Every structure is written in structure tokens, then in C-alpha cells.
Amino acid sequence: MQITDTAAIVTGAASGLGHATATALAAAGATVFGLDLGTSLEKAPEVEGVRYLEVDVTDPDAVEAAVTTASTIGIPLRTVVNCAGIGSAARILGKKGRHDIGLYTKVVQVNLIGTFTVLTYAAERIAQTEPDETGARGVIINTASVAAFEGQVGQAAYSSSKGGVVGLCLPAARDLAQYGIRVNTIAPGTVETPMLAGVTEEYLEGLAAAVPFPRRLARPDEYAKLALMLVDHDYINGETVRMDGAIRMPPR
Numbered sequence: 001m002q003i004t005d006t007a008a009i010v011t012g013a014a015s016g017l018g019h020a021t022a023t024a025l026a027a028a029g030a031t032v033f034g035l036d037l038g039t040s041l042e043k044a045p046e047v048e049g050v051r052y053l054e055v056d057v058t059d060p061d062a063v064e065a066a067v068t069t070a071s072t073i074g075i076p077l078r079t080v081v082n083c084a085g086i087g088s089a090a091r092i093l094g095k096k097g098r099h100d101i102g103l104y105t106k107v108v109q110v111n112l113i114g115t116f117t118v119l120t121y122a123a124e125r126i127a128q129t130e131p132d133e134t135g136a137r138g139v140i141i142n143t144a145s146v147a148a149f150e151g152q153v154g155q156a157a158y159s160s161s162k163g164g165v166v167g168l169c170l171p172a173a174r175d176l177a178q179y180g181i182r183v184n185t186i187a188p189g190t191v192e193t194p195m196l197a198g199v200t201e202e203y204l205e206g207l208a209a210a211v212p213f214p215r216r217l218a219r220p221d222e223y224a225k226l227a228l229m230l231v232d233h234d235y236i237n238g239e240t241v242r243m244d245g246a247i248r249m250p251p252r
Contacts, residue, residue, distance in 0.1 A: 001136050001231055004029030007070050007077040011057055011084035011118055013050065014040035016193035017143065018083035020220035021227050022050045028228060030079060033070040035063075035118075057084045057114030064121050071125040078129075080122040080140040081227050082115045085161075089154045104157040111161035112168075115142050119172060119183070127179040137180040139231050142169065144187040146242060150249035162187075166240050173238030182237040184230045189244025191218040211245040218243060 008025045012018030013034025022034045026049030035055040036044065044052055053069065055062045071077040088107050092099045119140050126138035144165040151159025166185060173183040190196075190207045196217075208216045226243055230236055 001078060001139060001234055002132065003079065003228070003231060005075055006030055006079065007073060007075050008032045008079035008081070009035065009067065009070050009077070009118070009122060010081045011035045011055070011114075013052065013083070014044035016083070017188070017191065017220050017223045018081070019044065019047075020224040021081050021083060023047050024221070024224035024228055025079065025081075026050050031073065031075060033066060035066055036084070057082075057118055058109050060117055060121070063117050067118075067121045067125050071128075076129040076137075077122065077126050078138045079231055080118065080126075080138070082118055082140070082142045084114055084118075085111045085143060088157045090157065091154050092156050099156060104160075107157040108161045108164070111158070112164040115165055116168060119168075123176055123179070123181055126181055127176075131180045134234065135180045136182070136234060139182040139184070140172070140176075141227050141230055142183070142185045144169075144185050144240060146187055146189045146244050146247065146249055148187060152249055153252040169240050170238045177237070182234070184236055184238070185240040186223060186226055186230070187240055187242045187244070188223055189218055189242070189247045191220060191223060193220060210250075211247045214245055216245075218245065 008030040010018050010022040013022040014036035022032045026032045026047055032050045034050050034052045038054040041052050041054055053066045055066045088103055090099050129137050131137045142165050145162040147155050147159045148162035148166045169183055169185040
């Protein structure tokens with residue numbers, strides 16, 4: 001599908017996977033609307049072709065306003081990449097007692113319901129555009145995690161939320177097929193993102209050593225490269241693609 005002279009939305013665009021993807025889409029000729037929290041956008045580097053919008057993906061009104069902005073600039077909204085997400089580490093029963101229900105709710109609210117909210121509002125707008133010569137109108141790419149399949153100790157909330165994103169992929173693709181909108185999901189392994197900020201070099205080396213090959217952490221630009229490939233490849237639909245160096249996460 002064509003990227004040049006189209007609009008794109010990327011959530012979590014201030015850093016990590018989202019920033020790399022927004023940058024790559026802009027370099028490919030898209031006008032990109034990068035959505036993120038205000039505190040994150042304060043540190044976001046300026047990128048030609050990327051316009052930042054302060055949006056909390058758990059706020060439907062804010063999401064709707066941002067989607068309206070992205071879809072009313074005179075070029076069709078074709079691409080949406082959901083990268084916004086948060087992590088957590090808490091056992092169901094730990095030394096401090098039960099898992100905090102508020103924390104569980106927040107992780108699911110951001111990672112799963114936030115993804116669904118952006119997907120839904122964006123799909124509505126994309127469906128109103130004129131299709132290309134093949135009948136295609138757009139593509140939505142969501143971000144899961146290998147934790148959706150092999151959640152580790154302390155990842156009950158995170159794995160639940162990302163498992164939900166995987167479960168959303170196929171029914172969303174089937175729901176939106178009649179409008180010429182594809183839906184795919186990327187499930188990254190361990191990627192060098194701000195989520196790993198503050199951990200020791202020794203810990204990072206241990207993470208890298210667990211990857212069969214290449215024996216290193218993934219880079220955000222590799223996620224962006226895969227996202228653009230999924231945008232370009234019109235026959236990949238309803239698919240979750242692992243980007244993990246063949247890692248299968250152990251219990252801890």
C-alpha cells in the first residue's frame with residue numbers, strides 16, 4: 001500500500017518503538033501524527049514530517065479529536081501503528097500481598113483498551129476514504145509482545161494485556177475486511193527501549209545472552225522496518241509476527 005502522500009498515526013511516538021516508526025513513515029513520505037502523553041512529548045526530538053499531538057490513549061475523546069485532525073488534512077489516512085504501552089512487575093501473590101487490582105486495571109486499560117480505542121476510531125475514518133485501485137483503504141498495526149505467549153513470573157498484568165492484543169488481531173481483520181482495512185500485530189521480544197532504562201549493564205547482557213540469534217537485544221528501527229514491510233505487503237492480514245531472535249521466554 002502506498003505511504004507517500006498519505007497520513008499516518010503512531011501512538012507512543014515520543015520514544016522507543018513509536019518514535020522509530022514515526023520517523024520511518026515520515027522518511028517514506030507520510031505525514032505522521034505522533035500521539036503521546038504531554039510529559040513524554042516534552043522530551044521528544046523534532047522530526048521532519050512528524051506532528052506531535054498530546055493524547056492519552058485511554059481517553060476516547062482525545063483519541064477521537066486526534067484521529068479527526070489526522071483525517072482532515074486533505075490526504076487520506078492510511079496507516080495506524082499502535083505502540084503506546086506500559087509495563088508492570090508484580091506477582092499475583094507476593095511478599096507485600098495480593099496483586100494490586102488498580103495496577104492490573106491500568107495496564108490492561110493502556111495496552112489493550114487503548115489499542116482498541118485508537119483502532120476503532122481510526123478504522124471509522126479510514127473506511128470513509130476512497131480505496132486505491134485494489135480496494136485497499138488502510139492498515140492498522142498493533143503491538144503485542146512475546147509475553148503474550150510466554151509470560152514470565154510477575155507479568156500477569158502485562159501478559160494479559162498483550163495476549164488480548166494478539167486475540168484482537170484476527171477478529172479485527174475479519175471485521176474490517178469489508179472496508180479494505182488490514183490489521184496485523186507485531187510481537188517484539190526484548191528491545192532496547194526506555195522501558196529498560198535504569199537497569200544494569202549486567203542485566204542487559206543477560207537478556208541478550210538469552211536470545212538464540214542474533215545474540216543481542218532488538219533495536220527500535222528493526223521494529224519500524226517490520227512495520228513498514230507490513231504496510232507495504234498487501235497480502236499479510238490478520239497475522240501476528242514475532243520479532244524476537246527465536247527467543248522463548250523462560251519462567252523467570
